[in-house]
Amino acid sequence: MSVLVYTENWDGKFKKLSYELVSYAAGLAKMTGSSVTAVSVGNVDQAELKSLGDYGALKVISVSDQNLSVLDSQAYAAVIAEVAARESADIIIIANNNAGKAIAPRLSVRMKAGMASGVSRLPVSLNPFTVYKRTYSGNAFAHMVIKSPVKIISLAQNSFDLVKTENTAVVENVAVSVDSSLVKTAVKNVEKQSGKLLLTDADIVVSGGRGMKSPDNWAPLVELAELLGGATACSRPVSDEGWRPHGEHTGQTGKIIAPNLYVAAGISGATQHLAGISSSKYIVAINTDKDAPIFEAAQYGIVGDAMKVLPKLVEAVKEIKK
């Protein structure tokens, strides 16, 4: 028995999310009395693979095959299933992100393993195996029982703290036979901004809504985000108007994020917006309307015009950075 964790890499590197997954898997292994094996697909160097040991992986299985250079959900699911069988894994942990959402449901059917997605805590109970998961876009949480012998959990990003361990991982390079006829996804073009902090990875997010009045008023918001080492986001009307790029839209139909700090400037806080940000650890609201629903979700609030308040916040942050 073991807990298998799929650790995706980004150009050969892991990130905080990877270590959150391993920390979660280690917490789970402690509960079940088993051990953690991580599986990595693609070219990742030994030092990077070994770093997963710092968070509790005893073994790291590295699979690289030229047929896996493109994310083909069918091929990836087949490879992870093969590793899971080899390791007699009874629990598989995966991220609830783009890649995880592509691979995990296929893995679930392939292994006849029940799956719970968007889990944010260690299981409530092991018998029956019950997890705590997000439902109704954050308006409710469910206790879900996974009944199958093999179980899959997708972990919500930034929901589980990193736990360092005194542990050294053994790295095994494994050749998994990838049937090239299985790879049916052909990539024709990639548009990617590298080096930019991803909204979903940011610990601090400064976000603007219609209360910002015009796309020309964004400078202090961007400056505040930069000073705090964070990312910028926006509400749906703002991206629909084309004031900000669509990739910045946070909310039910946009990105769902869980930063440590979310600053909502000129956002009233419609249910659909809150669905995308309600897992943030702290929410700051700046709005002219003291009755705006965003203040019900926020821990800190300023009733005022975001366009006047933001420049003052920028000055105050500069002051403490001196």
Place this chain on the structure above:
Amino acid sequence: MKILVCISNVPDTTTKIRFAAGNTSIDTTGIQWVINPWDELSLTRALELKDDAANDIKSVTVVHVGPASAEPTIRKALAIGADDAVRVNAEPADAYYTAAQIAELVKKDQFDVILCGIESSDFNGSLTGGMIAEFLGIPSVSAVSGLKFENGQAVLTREIDGGKETVSVPAPFVAVVQKGIAKEPRIAAMRGIMTARTKPVKVLEPVACEPLTQILEFEKPAPRAACKFIDAENPGQLIQLLQNEAKVI
């Protein structure tokens, strides 16, 4: 070419969720049921593609797994423009069960393109689409924000971390779609509402399948502490609190 759009019947996204029966289910009193927002966008895109004769799309079918009470939602999809509908007469016990039912239909009726929303706004699973594809052993592309056909070949745009990729896959395939696939959901016109009444809704009995998961109970998210207000004239105080009290900056 035949397109199948999978639709889920969910509470309107502004619904205040309340529970019933000792928190084991949700209280459906007064709930307005709608087509899951992402499924509505998939349907819109399917119809846009069918409107272009060059794509040679013969039909757009919607499928729903659920009891007869979901009929109004299915009729709405027909009013928006789907040609026909299939309802699998069963409670959608979990994603695995639901996907098994839809996979069975695809096997029988040979659809070329199967569209699913990236999640349903009730269970937020992001599971059904990928599961259907694995049941059928066909490709699936997730986080799809664009779909078109070039010389009969499907060209999809999918979101990746920090950008997007253009990919192609051979049919039949499942596309799991998200925001961007269509600009605005198409709205049913009066004519559509009239003709929807006479469009065929085929009711199928489910195939045997054991669900793998079960919801025991629901709970409300932990209440947040009341908002602490800071004077708009002195926002520096906020920065102090974020630094010293919340310790997030």
